[in-house]
Amino acid sequence: MKTLVIAEHDNQQLKPATLNTLAAAAKLNQPIDILVAGANCGAVVSQAQAASGVTEVLVADSDYLTHQLPEDIAPIIQANIGDYTHVLAPATTTGKNLLPRVAALLDVQAISDIQNVLDANTFERPIYAGNVIATVESSDSIKVMTVRTTSFDPVAATGGSASTRTLEAGSASGLAEFVSEELAQSDRPELTAANIVISGGRGLGNGENFELLYTLADKLNGAVGASRAAVDAGFVPNDMQVGQTGKIVAPDLYIAVGISGAIQHLAGMKESKIIVAINKDEDAPIFQVADYGLVADLFDVIPELTSKL
Amino acid sequence: MKILVPIKRVVDYNVKVRPTSDGTDVDITNAKMSINPFCEIAVEEAVRLKEQGVATEVIVVSIGDAKCHEQLRAAMALGADRAIHIDAATNLEPLAIAKCLKALVDKEAPEIVLLGKQSIDGDNNQTGQMLAALWNVGQGTFASEVKIADGAAHVTREIDGGLQTLKLKLPAVITTDLRLNEPRYAKLPHIMKAKKKPLDTLTLDELGIDGATRVKLVKTAPPAQRQAGIKVADVDALIEKLKNEAKVIA
Numbered sequence: 001m002k003t004l005v006i007a008e009h010d011n012q013q014l015k016p017a018t019l020n021t022l023a024a025a026a027k028l029n030q031p032i033d034i035l036v037a038g039a040n041c042g043a044v045v046s047q048a049q050a051a052s053g054v055t056e057v058l059v060a061d062s063d064y065l066t067h068q069l070p071e072d073i074a075p076i077i078q079a080n081i082g083d084y085t086h087v088l089a090p091a092t093t094t095g096k097n098l099l100p101r102v103a104a105l106l107d108v109q110a111i112s113d114i115q116n117v118l119d120a121n122t123f124e125r126p127i128y129a130g131n132v133i134a135t136v137e138s139s140d141s142i143k144v145m146t147v148r149t150t151s152f153d154p155v156a157a158t159g160g161s162a163s164t165r166t167l168e169a170g171s172a173s174g175l176a177e178f179v180s181e182e183l184a185q186s187d188r189p190e191l192t193a194a195n196i197v198i199s200g201g202r203g204l205g206n207g208e209n210f211e212l213l214y215t216l217a218d219k220l221n222g223a224v225g226a227s228r229a230a231v232d233a234g235f236v237p238n239d240m241q242v243g244q245t246g247k248i249v250a251p252d253l254y255i256a257v258g259i260s261g262a263i264q265h266l267a268g269m270k271e272s273k274i275i276v277a278i279n280k281d282e283d284a285p286i287f288q289v290a291d292y293g294l295v296a297d298l299f300d301v302i303p304e305l306t307s308k309l
Numbered sequence: 310m311k312i313l314v315p316i317k318r319v320v321d322y323n324v325k326v327r328p329t330s331d332g333t334d335v336d337i338t339n340a341k342m343s344i345n346p347f348c349e350i351a352v353e354e355a356v357r358l359k360e361q362g363v364a365t366e367v368i369v370v371s372i373g374d375a376k377c378h379e380q381l382r383a384a385m386a387l388g389a390d391r392a393i394h395i396d397a398a399t400n401l402e403p404l405a406i407a408k409c410l411k412a413l414v415d416k417e418a419p420e421i422v423l424l425g426k427q428s429i430d431g432d433n434n435q436t437g438q439m440l441a442a443l444w445n446v447g448q449g450t451f452a453s454e455v456k457i458a459d460g461a462a463h464v465t466r467e468i469d470g471g472l473q474t475l476k477l478k479l480p481a482v483i484t485t486d487l488r489l490n491e492p493r494y495a496k497l498p499h500i501m502k503a504k505k506k507p508l509d510t511l512t513l514d515e516l517g518i519d520g521a522t523r524v525k526l527v528k529t530a531p532p533a534q535r536q537a538g539i540k541v542a543d544v545d546a547l548i549e550k551l552k553n554e555a556k557v558i559a
């Protein structure tokens with residue numbers, strides 16, 4: 001009876017979401033191993049060894065795993081499933097892409113986006129855009145689950161001293177080939193990890209106006225997010241979308257600027273500690289979840305807020 | 310090239326769903342039902358591939374009770390050529406759905422199965438990936454752009470850090486993200502025509518699928534409710550509250 005956590009990383013850095021996933025794994029009260037699959041990912045292996053609560057790091061390090069395609073990684077997990085009863089990964093686009101493929105190979109029903117562990121078989125997860133919290137009980141012998149990272153405080157990144165085990169390398173599936181990647185570059189904190197998030201919606205009007213939010217964010221050391229309407233209109237790139245089908249955030253402070261507050265947007269931010277809404281429509285639904293609402297034109301108050309902070 | 314598009318009948322995205330009062334299920338009595346928005350995007354993409362001469366036939370399939378005929382007809386009004394209804398309980402799990410689709414793939418031999426990335430009722434985001442595993446083909450999930458060229462599918466995917474492009478050998482599974490396209494509205498003559506397009510029904514037994522539940526729903530509850538807060542008069546009042554009351558900025 002052991003738990004396997006799948007590390008999320010870019011071959012250099014272990015992503016913080018892995019530490020939240022380890023926290024969810026810890027609630028299962030059984031030994032935790034972690035899989036690092038990638039290419040030239042020795043640095044990640046060391047970070048995984050140091051993470052709190054890890055017993056053993058399974059290492060699959062081979063050139064064909066550079067881009068960590070699920071077609072290549074799912075069979076590695078299947079081949080090494082041994083006596084693991086739980087397989088967990090963060091509910092990021094990477095984890096969501098990989099784990100259902102693993103579950104199907106193991107012939108088990110995956111469980112997406114767990115936000116609480118009640119016992120070894122019973123979990124809570126949001127459905128219907130978070131309007132309902134479902135308690136579900138699995139009768140499968142292996143539980144394959146993605147973890148809503150905002151629901152679990154991360155374990156310490158240091159202090160652990162896990163051993164390592166090298167897995168036998170496989171070979172590329174040949175089914176899919178990496179072509180290219182366009183990753184957004186930003187000096188601001190990562191959206192899902194930031195303590196302060198400022199998000200803009202259709203009310204911003206265009207992409208240039210997002211500069212107002214970037215300036216404010218830099219002053220507060222915050223990250224900048226967006227509604228789907230702002231992303232669809234091309235104001236900002238897709239990786240900034242917060243919501244049911246974008247990223248889930250739960251910062252200490254979330255400032256929604258020119259966002260109406262559709263349920264799909266709320267699904268991604270309503271666990272934030274303090275919510276501020278700035279909107280010129282006093283009936284905008286966002287005010288129903290806001291701790292502090294300011295009915296005003298954003299083009300007046302954002303520059304004022306920035307200068308007064 | 311044949312494209313198979315699985316579509317799900319779900320509660321419309323504008324409906325705010327609540328748990329039933331006994332906390333055992335969700336209350337969707339009389340709720341407006343629609344094609345899952347991501348599936349609608351999949352239908353649109355398949356129809357566009359047909360209009361471009363890349364695809365020859367677009368088949369839509371839905372698994373559930375007979376009420377999903379409504380969504381299958383709607384998809385045919387958008388341009389799908391024919392429909393298959395797999396008669397089953399409406400709460401079949403993604404693994405069972407993927408197994409149904411695999412059985413159908415073995416019969417129909419499509420080159421692409423184009424699904425939604427996620428059904429907005431269960432928010433699972435699993436079926437496409439599971440089908441790709443069972444079928445042993447490549448998967449291009451969360452697609453915001455699809456091009457078919459040189460006998461391969463070139464899929465641009467929305468990932469957390471930005472965009473990633475993959476080249477998938479055919480056959481392949483592709484799942485749609487919201488920005489892939491904007492679905493058209495069905496025109497009346499097409500709605501009329503769709504009534505005459507073929508709609509076949511298959512059963513789980515005919516496909517040899519066991520629909521048993523692996524993950525039981527034991528309880529439903531509303532999420533923790535937030536109290537609506539207060540309105541502040543101006544920027545100064547906001548800063549004062551954030552500093553002294555909420556203590557979230559220094």
Ligand SMILES: Cc1cc2nc3c(=O)[nH]c(=O)nc-3n(C[C@H](O)[C@H](O)[C@H](O)COP(=O)(O)OP(=O)(O)OC[C@H]3O[C@@H](n4cnc5c(N)ncnc54)[C@H](O)[C@@H]3O)c2cc1C
Nearest residue numbers: 201202203227228229243244245246258260264265280298
């Ligand atoms: C399947 C599905 C999934 C979805 N997933 C998501 C998701 O993940 N995330 C998401 O955000 N949405 C999602 N949506 C879309 C969602 O339903 C809404 O359409 C979207 O959130 C609206 O964005 P918005 O609030 O920016 O735009 P609008 O609703 O147009 O609101 C703009 C707001 O700006 C205010 N405003 C305008 N000008 C000013 C000004 N000068 N000063 C102050 N205020 C101003 C207006 O009063 C208005 O309230 C999804 C929809 C579907 C169907």
Ligand SMILES: Nc1ncnc2c1ncn2[C@@H]1O[C@H](COP(=O)(O)O)[C@@H](O)[C@H]1O
Nearest residue numbers: 315316372424425427428433434435436
């Ligand atoms: N009952 C169903 N009938 C047809 N297609 C389905 C069904 N359930 C899921 N799908 C397909 O799988 C996609 C992802 O669903 P899910 O894995 O449930 O989030 C949907 O967008 C559909 O394309």
